[in-house]
Amino acid sequence: MLSIKNLNKTYHTEEGDEVAALSDINLDVADKEFVCFIGPSGCGKTTLLRITAGLEKPDSGTLTVNNVPITGPGPDRGMVFQEYSLFPWRTVLKNVTFSLELKKIPKREREKISREFLELVGLSKFADSYPHELSGGMKQRVAIARALVNDPDLLLMDEPFGAVDAQTRNRLQHELLNIWEKKKKTVLFITHSVDEAVFLADTVVVFTARPGRIKEVISIDLPRPRERTSFEANAFREHLLATLGAEIQAAID
Amino acid sequence: MIIQPLKIIAAILITGIILVSGCTSTPVQNGDEPTGLTELRFGYQPSTHQIAYMAADAKGWWLEDLEPYGITSTKDYLFPTGAPEMLAMLAGEIDVAYVGSTPPLSAIDQGLEAKIVAGVQTQGSDIVLANDLPYESPQDLVGLKIATFPPGTLQDTVLRKWLLDNDIDPKEDLSIISMTSSGAAKTALASGNVDAIFLPHPHPTVAESEGYGKVVVQSGEMWADHACCVVLVSQKLIDEHPEIVEQIIRTHIKATQYIIDNPDEAARIFSNKITAVPYDVSSQSIQDWDGEWVSDPNIELATALEYAKVQYDLGYTDKLLTQDDLFDLSFYNKVIAEMDEE
Amino acid sequence: MVQSMDIRRRILEITSIASAIIIWEIIARIINKKYILPSFTEVVTAFLELVSGGELYRDILTSLNFFAIGMGVAIAVGIPLGIMMGWFKTIDKAVDPIIEMIRPIPPLAWIPFAILWFGLTQYAAGFVIFVGAVFPILVNTYTGFRNTPRVLVESGKVLGCIKNRDLIFRIALPAALPSIATGVRVGMGVGWMCVVAAEMFGVSTYGIGWKIWHWNDLHHMDMVLTYMLVLGLIALVIDRLFRYIVQEWWLKWQTGVVV
Incomplete structure (x- = not known):
């Protein structure tokens, strides 16, 4: 579904130095697959996600979604950002209708579709609220609804639950899996949390410290719904932690 | 609860009284004794x-x-x-x-x-009219813009009195534009922003010599002597x-x-x-x-x-x-x- | 509790204004020279005379007319130019040096050219007010656009908002509205100050500013002070009205932010 070949990306700092962000990335993601990216800070996983979204361009290499090369942002890919990204001047409903407005879908219809997605994330009651009236977790749920309403094939999520408390985070993970099962999207999900990766992912991609390379691709072949504390989950967790630990040490050195 | 505002009022009043007494005492002392004027x-x-x-x-x-x-x-x-x-x-x-x-x-x-x-x-002030405008009687000034010195000056007073004497309402029938200096008035005439100026000498002669306009009325004709x-x-x-x-x-x-x-x-x-x-x-x-x-x-x-x-x-x-x-x-x-x- | 706090604040406000008036009256009476400092009662008398005479309304309307011309053009020029400079780097680089050259010139210095370009008309007065008001509007619009959160622009892009026109009008402009509102408000403040100067050079024979000079030339300082207070009072009303409109209609989505 998503195919990344020989991708390289280098940043130029303001002082003129070159910083290699991503080096020789090759990755194939299957349709409806839930993939988590994990790695030390600054390993380039966010850059890879942004390149996939079309917000940045690679220096070399190719990316295709359903065999179509990526040249910029497109409706086939939706994205949920780490920071709160709702438009504060629009109500919750109007945030969700945003992309449908651009597609010139009639008002009545776009609001009907949007309300369905608000229902999906459990926020129907807040349709007419403004973002500042919502909690952090609610904001991210609206952001998910806003990304999904466009009906993308690929959903890109950059640590969407990074800023919410642990309890909310668990609930949001459950809800995300529910949505994923209902809508059957391909998901690329960045996380810092090994627990989160093991709970969510079909496949976990571990990145090395800068410049980011793919160190290991692990299939989490656990049945769903998963038990967070099962023996098998713990085994994956320990393996991931060990792999990551070496990288984090490398990043510090 | 109500004490605080009262305190503040008292403070303001006291400050005020101090200020007042401070301001007034000095000039009074200075003003009273006549000094040798040099x-x-x-x-x-x-x-x-x-x-x-x-x-x-x-x-x-x-x-x-x-x-x-x-x-x-x-x-x-x-x-x-x-x-x-x-x-x-x-x-x-x-x-x-x-x-x-x-x-x-x-x-x-x-x-x-x-x-x-x-x-x-x-006497000694003239109305200078733009070159291209005709003048035969005060009525020709109706609808024009006339620049003169500010309200209360001699020119302003004589002009208004003369207009009223000729049944022209200086507030409604024409605009009297108050100018802070003769220079500003002459510039306004030269640039076409006003149609006439009414100024004391030598400014009418200056305006004529520089070609901005022509003297049409002398103030002695407006109000003899x-x-x-x-x-x-x-x-x-x-x-x-x-x-x-x-x-x-x-x-x-x-x-x-x-x-x-x-x-x-x-x-x-x-x-x-x-x-x-x-x-x-x-x-x-x-x-x-x-x-x-x-x-x-x-x-x-x-x-x-x-x-x-x-x-x-x-x-x-x-x-x-x-x-x-x-x-x-x-x-x-x-x-x-x-x-x-x- | 909240109510009693409110009442206390009111009492404080009223007493502070009342004491200022009392002190003013006392000082004026001690000085006892109307032309140095007219007393409060003299100013109130003058004000009541003006109100009953009806001339005050004509003065206010004249000044508001100049103000509306200047502000209208300042908004029509300042906001679009600020948007272009805030959004397009090349326009910013091309225009910014010119703006920085002109901006420090005090609006009043433009009076000679205002007269030469627009004559002794309402547009000359409007021009001076425009010069005073346009830069705060321009700069705040520009800053608002420059500070558009990147995540909002990128959110827009991934949601299919790709064209500059769409990004400007659907994302950057609404995001910059609070900043633009501040710019307009500051611009109105500066513009209103320019009214006094704009009316000084004979564009009309009515107007609050004109009357200040008129009565100053006649040394009626009670009238001068009355018109000064009217000038301040109208500025206050305009400002409050604008704040109300902005908060109730324009920026309802923003809370706790005082524009």
Whole structure:
């Protein structure tokens, strides 16, 4: 579904130095697959996600979604950002209708579709609220609804639950899996949390410290719904932690 | 709960009282004792009307004649119009003002303590109309923009009175545009922003010589023998140094006689002082104008009182000013009597 | 509790204004020269005379007319130019040096050219007010656009908002509205100050500013002070009205932010 070949990306700092962000990335993601990216800070996983979204361009290499090369942002890919990204001047409903407005879908219809997605994330009651009236977790749920309403094939999520408390985070993970099962999207999900990766992912991609390379691709072949504390989950967790630990040490050195 | 605001009120009141007492105590002390006056401060305007002041200054007569009375220096301030000149006098910055006979009216009405003690000249202002506009009667001015000096000045008062006399409403039938200086008025005429200007000499001649327009009415036609400039001295000077006031009048009479006798020399003195106006223009102006230099305040008395009536009717003054409010003729009359004896 | 706090604040406000008036009256009476400091009662008398005479309304309307012309053009020029400079780097680089050259010139210095270009008309007065008001509007619009959160622009892009026009009008402009509102408000403050100067050079024979000069020339300082207070009072009303409109209609989505 998503195919990344020989991708390289280098940043130029303001002082003129070159910083290699991503080096020789090759990755194939299957349709409806839930993939988590994990790695030390600054390993380039966010850059890879942004390149996939079309917000940045690679220096070399190719990316295709359903065999179509990526040249910029497109409706086939939706994205949920780490920071709160709702438009504060629009109500919750109007945030969700945003992309449908651009597609010139009639008002009545776009609001009907949007309300369905608000229902999906459990926020129907807040349709007419403004973002500042919502909690952090609610904001991210609206952001998910806003990304999904466009009906993308690929959903890109950059640590969407990074800023919410642990309890909310668990609930949001459950809800995300529910949505994923209902809508059957391909998901690329960045996380810092090994627990989160093991709970969510079909496949976990571990990145090395800068410049980011793919160190290991692990299939989490656990049945769903998963038990967070099962023996098998713990085994994956320990393996991931060990792999990551070496990288984090490398990043510090 | 209510105590705090009360405390604050008390604090504000106490501060206020301290401020008030602090502000007022010092000037009162200074003002009471008459001091030996050594410097005399004059106000005047860049007009040929007031060459008498400039002549006495150029000849060194002010210092020479006033030296016996303890005056060691004179200082003069040039004002574009009478309005700011009176403001300076209200602020106590000048002792003697050469000024039109109307600006003192509103100033005295509002509390200025000063008296007119001598005349300077009569008539001497012209309406200059843009070259391309016709003029046969005052009615031709209806709908035009006329620039003149600010409200309360002589030009403003004479113009409004003349318009009213000709059944033209100066507020509705045309626009009288108040200009803070003759320069601004001439520029407005030159750039076509106004259609006419009404200014004292030499400015009408200047405007003509620079080709901005033509003189169509002289103020003597608007109001025959109307009073124009006068010598105004502060009440403080009258009360504390009457002998200086007398000498100012003597010197003023001498200077006035001198410029009447020597108009060429008068034009030269003017152009030396007001360098923006070349000698040939000021000389031409003195030939063309309908003004007359006089030093006798009695000549200006009648129209000055009419001005007081006009300004009262226009709402410029709160009360109708009388001769006693405006004039102190005793000095002039005394000086003349003495001169006759000699 | 909240109510009693409110009442206390009111009491404080009223007493502070009342004491200022009392002190003013006392000082004026001690000085006892109307032309140095007219007393409160003299000013109130003058004000009542003006109100009953009806001339005050004509003055206010004249000044508001100049103000509306200047503000209208300042908004029509300042906001679009600020948007262009805030969004397009090349326009910013091309225009910014010119703006920085002109901006420090005090609005009043433009009076001679205002007269030459527009004559002694309402547009000359409007021009001076425009010069005073346009820069705060321009700069705040520009800053608002420059500070558009990147995540909002990128959110827009991934949601299919790709064209500059869409990004400007659907994302950057609404995001910059609070900043633009501040710019307009500051611009109105500066513009209103320019009214006094704009009316000084004879563009009309009515107007609050013109009357200040008129009565100053006649040394009626009670009238001067009355018109000064009217000038301040109208500025206050305009400002409050604008704040109300902005908060109730324009920026309802923003709370706790005082524009």
